[in-house]
Amino acid sequence: xxxxxxxxxxCRQGVLLLDDVLTSGRTLLACRDALxxxxxxxxxxxVVAR
Numbered sequence: 001x002x003x004x005x006x007x008x009x010x011c012r013q014g015v016l017l018l019d020d021v022l023t024s025g026r027t028l029l030a031c032r033d034a035l036x037x038x039x040x041x042x043x044x045x046x047v048v049a050r
Contacts, residue, residue, distance in 0.1 A: 013041065014041065014042035014043070014044065015035055015040050015042070015044070016044045016046060017031055017032065017044065017045050017046070018046050018047075019031075019045070019046070019047045019048070020047075020048050020049065021047070021050070022047040022050050028045060028047075032045075
């Protein structure tokens with residue numbers, strides 16, 4: 001079950017999604033889905049450690 005919710009009025013130009021540690025990638029994908037559902041047109045990812 002996802003713990004993320006839709007955010008109204010989010011920037012529609014682009015969002016940088018920063019994750020501190022990438023293990024399975026499920027958190028990153030859940031965030032991506034929520035942001036896309038909220039209308040984000042461009043989404044960029046960055047991960048600090050693996």
